[in-house]
Amino acid sequence: MTVKYNNVYLNNTSTISGPYEAQGPFNKYYDKSYDDLYFGNATWEQAESKIIVESVDILLNKVMKEKKDVNLHISGDLLNQIVATNYASASIGIPLIGIYSACSTSVLGMIIGSNMIDAKQINNCIVSASSHNNGSEKQFRQPVEYGGPKRKTATFTVTGAASCFLSSTPSKIRIESSTIGKVVDLGVTDSSHMGAVMAPSAASTIYQHLRETNRDISYYDLVLTGDLGIYGKQILKEYLDIEYHIKLKNYNDTACMIYDINKQPVYAGGSGIACMPLVAYSYIIPKMLNKEIKRVLLVATGALLSQTMVNQKLTIPSVSHAISLEVNDDLS
Amino acid sequence: MDKNKYSLLVKKYTPKEDRLFNGLIAFIVGGLIGIIGQFLISFYSSYLSIPSKEASIFMIITLIFIGCLLTGLGIFDKLVSYTRCGLIIPITGFAHSMSSAALEYKKEGLVTGIGANIFKLAGTVIMFGVVSAYFFGILRLIFFGG
Structure with missing residues (x-):
């Protein structure tokens, strides 16, 4: 939606x-x-x-x-x-x-x-x-x-x-549109590979957002996914291309940004609810205020993990939601 | 994309675990624990004149104590990330699993916290340990007469 x-x-x-x-x-x-x-x-x-x-x-x-x-x-x-x-x-x-x-x-x-x-x-x-x-x-x-x-x-x-x-008080950043995603389950059972669990739902939401707004991915200066990690990021890129013919270019994943992956012992990167907003609010929004980037699509990815269901050998569903932020030209 | 096709895509971008390397490290570290254990038995039996059967019990108690102490000091979990399963499989790991669970749940009360959760990880080891001991005991009785 x-x-x-x-x-x-x-x-x-x-x-x-x-x-x-x-x-x-x-x-x-x-x-x-x-x-x-x-x-x-x-x-x-x-x-x-x-x-x-x-x-x-x-x-x-x-x-x-x-x-x-x-x-x-x-x-x-x-x-x-x-x-x-x-x-x-x-x-x-x-x-x-x-x-x-x-x-x-x-x-x-x-x-x-x-x-x-x-x-x-x-x-x-x-x-x-x-x-x-x-x-x-x-x-x-x-x-x-x-x-x-x-x-x-x-x-x-x-x-x-x-x-x-x-x-509703105008500021330099406008919330332009949003897309609520569907729950997607492509059969991944591995709870230590969340990037693989969440990549299809991120892809589904990005596709849905572009289709319902009649936009091309190039409309955005930056597409930022939540916490797919270094492997999930690669999976998303290829999956989006194969399934929806969308080629991500100006794209990053906050899980790969929040830590120094080569030095800190964080395996495939960060995760958790705070991962995306910490990066987006502290680093991306100031960039928007400086007008380095003007249109950003935040796609937060969630693995709907429950230890009970994993123990019951069920697959892990995931959901992603997207919100589009734009620099408000009227105020700047 | 169906699930099978997707699992192939996931596999393509999933790094292989260094099983041989991890296994080798665990083998060496586990072996070292064994050597320390043997050394402790020899020490207790020759220097403290404890009969060798009881010396092995003293050895186990010593290793458990060291394991729990390292857990409490917050060192054991850091060692695990380097030694992989080398420290977890020996008796040190068993002690560690109980003391780490006790530490985690101590704020939730003696009964509902520590009591209910201390065997959270170790419970599985005990259950399958008892079951397999029972079956191996029967096999030993049948083939070797006890």
Whole structure:
């Protein structure tokens, strides 16, 4: 489903990263970085909750608004029952829509917010997304200290939280359109090869977006997928070409950008909900503000992984959502 | 694209694991643990005059202690990434799996956290260990008379 917007803008963003991300190439662009993984809390879950709250606080300072001025908070994370979001929201106190769409949550949140702003149901909203490396390891894999050997195709969950402020008040970046993707399952059962799981859904959403907007891929200065990793990225390129005859040129994947892949022990790259927004908000959006690039398609990719279903020998479905950001020429 | 065709495409871009290399490392590291174990048995039996049957129990306790200590200090998981399964297959890995689970769940309470989760990884080893010991015991009784 593709929707075009007339009156939705991205006003500002905030990013908080963990220690591994701070060792990566975008260290200087994050609003705040921590050098441990507890952030002064007792557990991983509470730590993740804390950085959601902090990212909202930083954002509110940047846009000079108070909590009561914000109509809605849309947020999601990877933990069961999205507890990081729910506990964070208890202290934030803005009406909440908690969402789960695996690692495509960040863009799904932006889409829901944009739709409601465009329909004039709300004037503004904050969209947050977070993930925590150890919290995810504990929930989806093994105890953190166990550290069993990993495969080359495995990815490293990003620790961080990112928020953005969307509203109908014009700013330099316009949310132009969005596409909600279908759940795709091409029979991959390997939970340590998420790039292979998610590539077909990214392809399906990109194709759907281009078809429904009548555009060629060259319309975009940059197409950015979420967390396919170095192998998933190659799979997507070839799959898109074979299946839909789309050749990706100005394309990158945030999983391959957020870490220094050759130096940090992150296997095939980053993953997790925070991966895409950390890169997009801290690095891509400033580039748009400088007008180095004008049209960007963010395609967040989510592997809908459940350990229970994998243990039942079922294949892993995936979903991707896309949102198109454009530099607002009227304001610049 | 159907699933079979897609799995071929995935295979094309999936790097091969260095199984031989990993196996060799695990073999050498596992072997080293064995040598340390043998050394400990000899040490306990010749210097501390512990009978050799009991010395092997002391050896196991020593290795388990070292394994748990390294887990607690946060070193073991880093060693695993270099030694692959070399440290996980010997008794050190068993101790490590329990202590790492206990560490992970200690904040969730003694009973509902540590108690319920300490065998999360080790439980499988125990179950199949007991079952296979039972069958090998029967085979040993049949062919070698106990």
